[in-house]
Amino acid sequence: MTQRDDDSVVVANPWQRLRELTDARIGLGRSGGSLTTRAQLAFQLDHARARDAVHMALDTERMMPELDERFPLALRLHSRAADRDEYLRRPDLGRQLSETAAAEIGALNADACDVSICIVDGLSARAIHEQAIPFLEALAPEIESLGLTLGPVALVEQGRVAIGDPIGEALGARMSVVMIGERPGLSSPDSLGLYFTWAPRTGRRDSERNCISNVRPRGLSYRNAAKLLAYLMREAQVLGASGVALKDDSEVDSRLGDGRQGNFLLPPQA
């Protein structure tokens, strides 16, 4: 059931068709100066979904068999944050491995590898459930064509980006990729972020990482994200560094052009 607005009270906006141009909530109409019932309820639903995404638990039972199929070894790890409440209040604990996890990964005595991949719930387990496997499918041929070796994959609960550092370090990885659920937006509760770090080790600063954001069907495609990540891996090997030192020059020009293309507020350039 969709709430219907009463046309005698509600004023619709004649520019509703501009919604084709943006996901922003334009042309909502109004009742007096206020939101209509329909727009208000739609917002509440989207907020509820974003909230649920934050609090949804990572479905490790579902994810582990998928990872076992694709990697020689898949590890199930946990951060030092015991639960979601502690995770939200204590970002420092989300960056460290639990004692059990640290012991487990230490006991592996893993052979050195090129790339350590960590799949981390972050702020949206939903992003991991929906984007992680299709993104890995897109990434696999890129890693293969670069001739890189993969270490064990880690699936991490209650983790933040920097948890990839102790994991990559323990696995003797030359570089690390953290796939993490991003802070859910109202229109994007399912967005995956990728953080790339050369020579991962505890204490790396955020400025030493490169980030690829908004990986999801309505955002950056799996294929383009995988290509961009492959570019970073290639360049980082040349440079021996990641982060601000490694500029992303791979990007084709944005759709912005001279700011006039499609900009209906300005006349086309003569």
Place this chain on the structure above:
Amino acid sequence: MSEHFIDLGGRRYRFDDLGALMAAASPRRSGDELAGIAAASAEARAIAQMALAELPLATFLEEPLIPYEDDEVTRLILDRHDRDAFAPVAGFSVGEFRNWLLSERADATSLARLAPGLTPEMVAAVSKLMRVQDLVLVGRKCEVVTRFRNTLGLPGRLSTRLQPNHPTDDAAGIAASILDGLLYASGDAVIGINPATDNTGTVVTLLKMLDEIIARYEIPTQSCVLTHVTTAIEAIERGAPTDLVFQSIAGTEAANRGFGIDLALLREGREAALSLGRGTVGDNVMYFETGQGSALSADAHHGLDQQTLEARAYAVAREFEPLLVNTVVGFIGPEYLFDGKQIIRAGLEDHFCGKLLGVPMGCDICYTNHAEADQDDMDMLLTLLGAAGCNYIMGIPGADDIMLNYQTTSFHDALYLRQLLDRRPAPEFEAWLDASGIYRHGQGIAFANELPARFQHVLADLGEQT
């Protein structure tokens, strides 16, 4: 640093130094708990507030919370302190200062005269003794007026930043949000885009685009692309039509270094903007954003509470005579401000402290989806800040920022506040809205199914293009 103590009921309560006392006296918030400096109990907090109330205001001039030699923000605060302006309150304790602020003696004129005599630490201290109604009432007494292409902060006025963000900086997507905002009477504080990239070429293009839109529709407002000050300087060198130079700032030298800035760089940015002489009614050319928790998040907090550090950021701001300063109060996340209650209180403290220091405070009334907050909380802060005379708030389609992934105030929210509290847009912008047939004060949005004449061609042109 000397120890502070208070004797109460035959017991002596001790605080290691002034910073520890300030932290213990701070209303509870997650960021101070994360830093390990919050009061150990509710009783300890109340006792610390009593001890703070007895402290002479002048102590803050003698006992810097961060040493003068270590921090250029401390040096700025103490070097710029105006002893003559301070004289009327120089003999007060923090508690007596609170009483004075609430009394009839504190009005717009006496508070404006006092501002250069106040330090951030003094205003942070007194805010810790205040309830929400005190923060609102005293905030309301302050008037801080600034000018560029219009006049912001006049009594009875409420302005908005039109924030037409788009996740890929798509020109048509940005234009759609700008049109939506203008037709909902938003944008007198600034039309300000957070770009998706820090790429100078993109920034230059966006600045040109905004400049042409403002010129074509003769809108008495200013534009800004919120990029790093170094990118803004580079854009100006490339000839970009820049109205305002933006920067995120914090309250310690080390936290500012984390942002890649220092005071000299801000000075350089301001001079670059001033050199263009683009303001028509004034030359306030800077736009700053702040937020409690930024110093802790940069590991540059010196053991001080986040609210005191936030107030120090306003001392940085006022040095550069900004047009706009806003705290982005709920953006940084629940590890700093956990829930609606903490966000509401922090927003009112920030507005109060900024205004007392003479800073033109606005507020990005906002929350993220991992905070324990919702639209009801934002409505409370919005209404309270409206009552407190906040200079401006954000305006965004349907409260949803699709680029930064957080919720801030909508165009509709500003209309609500204007209607409820009888607040008008900036006078020059109000005249434009009226002449354009978009909005009339007391009547609200002035058109229904037919677009105002100035914009009628837009949909027709779009029909031809597509």
